[in-house]
Amino acid sequence: MHCLIFEDQAVQNLEPVTLMRPAYRMTCGGGQLIELAERLTPATSVIVRNHLKAIAALDDRIADRPMGTKLLIMNARLVPSPRTFRTLQNMIRADSASIAIVDNQIAAAFLPEGLTDSDRMQFGQFEEYLGQLPLRMIATDLALIDRPYQLVQKHLTTLTDTLNDRIASAEFHEIADGVFARPGFTLDASHHLDTQHGPILLENGVKLGSHLVIRGPVFLDRNAVVNDHASVYEHVYVGKNSKVGGELVASVLEDYSNKQHHGFLGHSYLGSWVNLGAGTSNSNLKNTYGEVRMGERDHRIATGMQFLGCVMGDYSKAAINTSIFTGVTIGVCSMLYGFILSNVASFCNSAPSIGGLTTSIPAEVVIEVQKRMFRRRGIEQQSAHVQLIRDVHQIVCQERDLPCRSPFVHEEEFQAQGMLGSP
Numbered sequence: 001m002h003c004l005i006f007e008d009q010a011v012q013n014l015e016p017v018t019l020m021r022p023a024y025r026m027t028c029g030g031g032q033l034i035e036l037a038e039r040l041t042p043a044t045s046v047i048v049r050n051h052l053k054a055i056a057a058l059d060d061r062i063a064d065r066p067m068g069t070k071l072l073i074m075n076a077r078l079v080p081s082p083r084t085f086r087t088l089q090n091m092i093r094a095d096s097a098s099i100a101i102v103d104n105q106i107a108a109a110f111l112p113e114g115l116t117d118s119d120r121m122q123f124g125q126f127e128e129y130l131g132q133l134p135l136r137m138i139a140t141d142l143a144l145i146d147r148p149y150q151l152v153q154k155h156l157t158t159l160t161d162t163l164n165d166r167i168a169s170a171e172f173h174e175i176a177d178g179v180f181a182r183p184g185f186t187l188d189a190s191h192h193l194d195t196q197h198g199p200i201l202l203e204n205g206v207k208l209g210s211h212l213v214i215r216g217p218v219f220l221d222r223n224a225v226v227n228d229h230a231s232v233y234e235h236v237y238v239g240k241n242s243k244v245g246g247e248l249v250a251s252v253l254e255d256y257s258n259k260q261h262h263g264f265l266g267h268s269y270l271g272s273w274v275n276l277g278a279g280t281s282n283s284n285l286k287n288t289y290g291e292v293r294m295g296e297r298d299h300r301i302a303t304g305m306q307f308l309g310c311v312m313g314d315y316s317k318a319a320i321n322t323s324i325f326t327g328v329t330i331g332v333c334s335m336l337y338g339f340i341l342s343n344v345a346s347f348c349n350s351a352p353s354i355g356g357l358t359t360s361i362p363a364e365v366v367i368e369v370q371k372r373m374f375r376r377r378g379i380e381q382q383s384a385h386v387q388l389i390r391d392v393h394q395i396v397c398q399e400r401d402l403p404c405r406s407p408f409v410h411e412e413e414f415q416a417q418g419m420l421g422s423p
Contacts, residue, residue, distance in 0.1 A: 001070040001092065002063070003037045006047035006126050008075060010105060010146065013296075016313030016331040016346055017148050017271065019392050022048045022056055023076035027252055028151050029158030030166075030201075030219040030237045031080040034061055040088055041072060048076075049123050051391035054384040065121060070095075073109040073130070077144045081158040082165040087140050099135040100142055106130055107142040148311040148329060149294050149303045151269045155252055156235050160198045160217045167199060178216060181206070197234060209245075227260055239272070241377065250284075250307070254314070256377060268309035271316070271332070273373060279321035282328075284309040292327040295343045303327070313346060315366060332392060333366045346396040363393035 005024045012018070017026055024033040024046065037044040043063040048056050056062055072092055078084050091098060091110045099109040106127055121129070145151060166172065172180035176187060178195025181202035187193070190210045193200055198217025202208075206220045209228035217235060220226065224238040227245035232238075236248050239255040246262045254272040259265055261278035268282055284307050286292060292308040293300040310324045313332035318324070324340045331346030338353035347366065351357040366389050374381045 001041050001072065003041040003044040003072045003074065004047065004065075004121070005033060005037060005044060005074045005076050006121075007049060007123055008077070008105065008127055009124065010144075011049070011077060013146060014077070014148055016329065017151065017269065017311065019332050019346065019395070020055075020314045020388060021272070022046065022052050023145075024074075026145065026151060027237060027239060027254055028079060028145065029081055029155050030162040030221075033074065033076060033078055033080040033084075034059075036078075036080050036085050036088070037074065039085065040092065046076075047121055047123055047126055051388065051395065055388050058382065058384055070113055071111040073106075073111065075105070075107050075144060077146070078107060079143045079145060079154050079158060081143075081154075082161045083158075084142060085165075087142055091138075091140075097133070097135045098138045099130065099133075100138055100140040102140075102142055102144050103146075105144060107140065107144060109135060111135075147294075147296075147301060147303075148269065149292075149301075149305065149308055149327075151252060151311070152250065152267055152308060153303070153305060155237065155269075156250060159219065159235050159237065163199050163201050163217055163219055166201060172201065203240075221255075251309070256373075266309050267305075267307045268311065270312045271314035273315045273370070274312055275317045277318055277320035277322060280318045280324070281322075282309045282324035283326040286326050294327045294329060296329075315370065316344075331396065333361060333389070335361065347393055360397075363390045366393070 007023050011023045014023060038061060044061060045063050045065050046056055072088060088108060091108060097110065097112055100107045109130055145154060167180050173183055175181050175185055176193060179193050179200045182204045185202055188210055191208060192213045194215040200214055200216040201219045203220060203222040205223035207225045209226055209230065211228060212226055212230045214232045215234055218232055219237045221238060222240045225243040226232060230245045231247045233249035235250040237252045238244050239253050239257060241255055242253045242257045243260045245260045247264045250267045251265050253270045256272050257270050257274040259276040263279050264281040266282065266284035289306065292303050292305050294303055308327055310328045310330060312330040315333045316330050318336040322336050322338065322340060328340055328343055330344045333346055334344050334348045334350060336344065337351035340350060341352060344350040347361045349359045349361060367386050370385060371381045
C-alpha cells in the first residue's frame with residue numbers, strides 16, 4: 001500500500017505559511033502530516049504546486065508516484081493529530097473504495113488496486129479525477145486547516161493529545177513528574193517544570209539553560225535550545241534547532257527559528273528561519289478584549305479567538321525592539337522595524353514608524369542572506385533553495401503588481417543604525 005498527499009486549490013488561502021513549504025510540512029499541535037503518513041504506510045508520494053516540486057524532491061521521505069497499488073489519499077491541509085491518524089487507520093482497515101468530504105472539500109480517500117491513474121495526478125486536476133471515481137462517501141471526524149490563524153487555534157486543541165500519543169510509544173522516559181525525555185537526559189536543580197496542566201516532552205539534543213520556567217503542555221523538538229531565565233508557558237512547540245528566550249505562550253516555532261532574547265511571543269505561528277531581535281514583542285489581546293479579526297487581501301476575517309498574536313512567514317526577520325500588533329500577518333522574506341500595526345507583504349522592508357518606509361526586497365538579497373544563515377548552521381544551500389526564493393518572489397510580485405526589481409533599502413543602512421537583531 002502507498003500514501004499520496006495532495007495539495008488542493010484552497011492551499012493558497014494558507015499563504016504566507018504555504019508560500020515556501022508544502023502544506024503537509026505545516027506544524028500544528030506538535031506534528032506534521034508527513035509524519036502521520038510515515039506511520040501509516042511504507043511509502044509516501046506527493047502532489048504539490050509547481051514551484052514546490054524541486055524542494056519537495058529534496059525530502060528523502062518522498063517516494064515515486066504509485067502505480068497499480070492500494071492508495072491512501074490525504075489532503076495536505078489535514079490537521080496532523082492522533083485523531084486524524086486513527087481515522088485514516090480505520091479507512092485502511094476497511095479496505096474499500098471510499099472518500100471523506102469535509103465542508104465540500106476532499107479530506108481523504110482510499111483507492112483499491114487498479115483505480116489509480118498517474119497521468120491525472122497533478123495539482124489542480126486531482127480533485128476532479130477523484131470526483132469521477134466510484135467511491136463510497138463515508139462520515140469521519142477529519143478536520144482541515146483553512147486559514148493561517150487556525151494553525152494556532154487547532155494547535156491549542158491538539159498539542160496535549162500529540163504529546164500523550166508520543167509518550168505512549170514508550171520511546172521516552174519519565175525523568176520527573178510529567179516530564180518525559182529521551183534516555184540520558186538530566187535536569188538542573190534550577191529548572192522549574194510545572195506539569196499540572198499537561199506534560200513536557202524533550203527530544204534528543206534539547207538544551208535547557210539555568211533558572212528557567214516551563215509550564216506544560218510543551219514540546220521541545222530535536223536540538224531545541226531554551227536560554228537562561230526563559231519562561232515557556234502552556235501550549236508551546238519549539239521546532240528542531242530553534243532557540244528561544246524571554247517569554248512565550250501558546251505558540252509554534254518551526255525549525256531553525258530564533259526568539260532568543262527578552263520580549264514576549266504569544267498565540268503566534270513563526271515559520272522556519274525566522275529571527276526576532278532583542279526586545280521584540282507581539283500583542284495577543286486587543287485593548288477591547290474583543291474578537292481578533294485578521295486581514296486577508298481586501299477584507300478582514302472573524303477568527304472567533306480572543307487571544308491571537310501574529311503569523312509570520314519563513315525567512316522573515318524583526319529588528320530589535322519591534323512591536324507587532326494583534327492579529328498581524330507577515331509574509332515571507334520580509335524585514336520589520338519599529339511598530340508593525342498592520343499586515344506586511346512578502347519580500348518587504350517594513351518600517352512604518354521610521355518615516356513610513358516600505359520598500360521591496362529583491363530575490364538576490366534574500367538568497368545571499370539564506371546562504372549566510374545556512375552556512376552558520378552547517379547546511380549547504382542547493383539550487384532548489386535558490387530557485388524557490390526566485391519563484392516565490394516572482395509569484396508575490398505578480399500578486400502585488402510590483403516590479404520584481406524595485407528600489408530597496410540596503411541592509412547596511414539599517415545595520416549602521418544598529419537596528420538589525422542577531423541572526
